[in-house]
Amino acid sequence: MRLYDDPIAPTPRRVRMFLAEKGMDIPKVPIIIGKGEHKTETYRKLAPNTRVPALELDDGTVILESVAICRYIEGIQPEPPLMGTTPKEQALIEMWQRRIEFELLLPMASVFRHSHPKMAALEHQVPEFAAAQKPIAEQRLALLDEDLARHEFIAGDRFSIADITAFTTVEFFCKYGGIPLPEGLDNVRRWRDQVAARPSAQA
Amino acid sequence: MRLYDDPIAPTPRRVRMFLAEKGMDIPKVPIIIGKGEHKTETYRKLAPNTRVPALELDDGTVILESVAICRYIEGIQPEPPLMGTTPKEQALIEMWQRRIEFELLLPMASVFRHSHPKMAALEHQVPEFAAAQKPIAEQRLALLDEDLARHEFIAGDRFSIADITAFTTVEFFCKYGGIPLPEGLDNVRRWRDQVAARPSAQA
Numbered sequence: 001m002r003l004y005d006d007p008i009a010p011t012p013r014r015v016r017m018f019l020a021e022k023g024m025d026i027p028k029v030p031i032i033i034g035k036g037e038h039k040t041e042t043y044r045k046l047a048p049n050t051r052v053p054a055l056e057l058d059d060g061t062v063i064l065e066s067v068a069i070c071r072y073i074e075g076i077q078p079e080p081p082l083m084g085t086t087p088k089e090q091a092l093i094e095m096w097q098r099r100i101e102f103e104l105l106l107p108m109a110s111v112f113r114h115s116h117p118k119m120a121a122l123e124h125q126v127p128e129f130a131a132a133q134k135p136i137a138e139q140r141l142a143l144l145d146e147d148l149a150r151h152e153f154i155a156g157d158r159f160s161i162a163d164i165t166a167f168t169t170v171e172f173f174c175k176y177g178g179i180p181l182p183e184g185l186d187n188v189r190r191w192r193d194q195v196a197a198r199p200s201a202q203a
Numbered sequence: 204m205r206l207y208d209d210p211i212a213p214t215p216r217r218v219r220m221f222l223a224e225k226g227m228d229i230p231k232v233p234i235i236i237g238k239g240e241h242k243t244e245t246y247r248k249l250a251p252n253t254r255v256p257a258l259e260l261d262d263g264t265v266i267l268e269s270v271a272i273c274r275y276i277e278g279i280q281p282e283p284p285l286m287g288t289t290p291k292e293q294a295l296i297e298m299w300q301r302r303i304e305f306e307l308l309l310p311m312a313s314v315f316r317h318s319h320p321k322m323a324a325l326e327h328q329v330p331e332f333a334a335a336q337k338p339i340a341e342q343r344l345a346l347l348d349e350d351l352a353r354h355e356f357i358a359g360d361r362f363s364i365a366d367i368t369a370f371t372t373v374e375f376f377c378k379y380g381g382i383p384l385p386e387g388l389d390n391v392r393r394w395r396d397q398v399a400a401r402p403s404a405q406a
Contacts, residue, residue: 048346049302049306057291061291061295063291063294063295063298064298064302065297065298065301065305067297068294068295068298068301071290071293071294072290072291072293072294074290075289075291075293075294076290087274087275087278087279088260088264088275088278090274090275090278091266091271091274091275091278092264092271094268094270094271094274095267095271098268098270099267099268102268103252126329126331126332126335128329128331128332129329129331132327132329143251
């Protein structure tokens with residue numbers, strides 16, 4: 001199998017971190033979003049959603065959507081578990097994974113897409129929408145600090161896919177997305193440094 | 204266990220349909236979004252995201268996020284499978300589930316939230332954003348018609364959670380969300396009528 005991958009965007013990084021945590025290394029095909037390579041006819045045939053990443057299996061099946069790709073990897077390589085093992089644990093990790101996506105990643109990505117000059121060519125930008133989403137993202141970062149005061153990792157006392165989603169989100173959008181991490185938030189900083197020290201953070 | 208449920212909103216309906224497909228009936232506690240019952244202090248203590256639905260287990264654990272609730276139900280009641288059984292099938296169903304969420308549900312919900320008078324009290328509305336999202340939603344409905352020309356159900360030849368997500372989305376936002384189903388789209392109509400005929404569509 002092989003992974004269609006962009007080295008800068010936060011979403012393909014989720015899959016690379018997930019693979020690294022599993023100790024897996026698979027061939028990668030670069031699709032550089034900054035050069036518009038995700039919009040070519042060739043790539044569109046493979047990935048009709050024109051999004052990166054995509055995983056192509058040896059039988060030609062293409063799996064789109066980073067979390068669906070991670071689900072496949074978890075299925076073929078269950079250790080170490082990153083999506084839970086019991087129904088309750090699986091549900092709680094999925095709950096946190098999704099809460100981070102909808103409550104944090106989505107507003108942060110909306111600010112970036114609707115205000116960053118680099119996104120002007122890819123998006124019908126609505127600056128007023130970016131302005132309305134920014135305080136929502138900042139409020140959620142403050143709540144994340146409260147969450148991380150209660151437990152070591154996002155979904156509890158064990159590293160999971162929810163940490164990968166949150167870490168790649170905070171890393172990218174706080175550095176490049178126009179939403180610098182607010183002062184304070186010591187628990188977010190403690191957790192971020194802890195995840196950054198894992199070998200998978202280099203993936 | 205019991206489900207905190209709103210009878211009108213599309214997201215809790217996903218869980219009710221999922222339960223009905225499993226032949227399960229569990230106690231429900233109404234939380235009427237139209238009356239602001241999801242914003243009370245009592246409900247916020249249970250569901251800090253102030254969203255409906257929420258599933259409370261007998262041990263007091265609360266699972267938020269409809270798809271995470273469905274994951275739990277799939278775990279404790281695997282038959283009939285609605286989220287796949289092999290790693291590849293699970294990944295492809297999750298891919299379609301997420302593609303429908305991000306490519307169709309999200310733009311449709313954005314139009315509704317940012318333009319419907321009923322949402323004015325709940326949302327900082329940006330009408331220009333609604334206007335920009337409407338053609339995206341309509342284009343994705345046209346693509347859905349092409350998808351459903353190729354396979355009977357959203358994720359292939361078997362009914363799955365992806366159909367529940369797509370059906371509850373189309374039903375709600377085409378009827379009440381200001382995006383009536385465009386003319387034509389015969390495959391979408393065939394599939395919608397087929398899903399509407401399932402007993403679970405009454406849930």
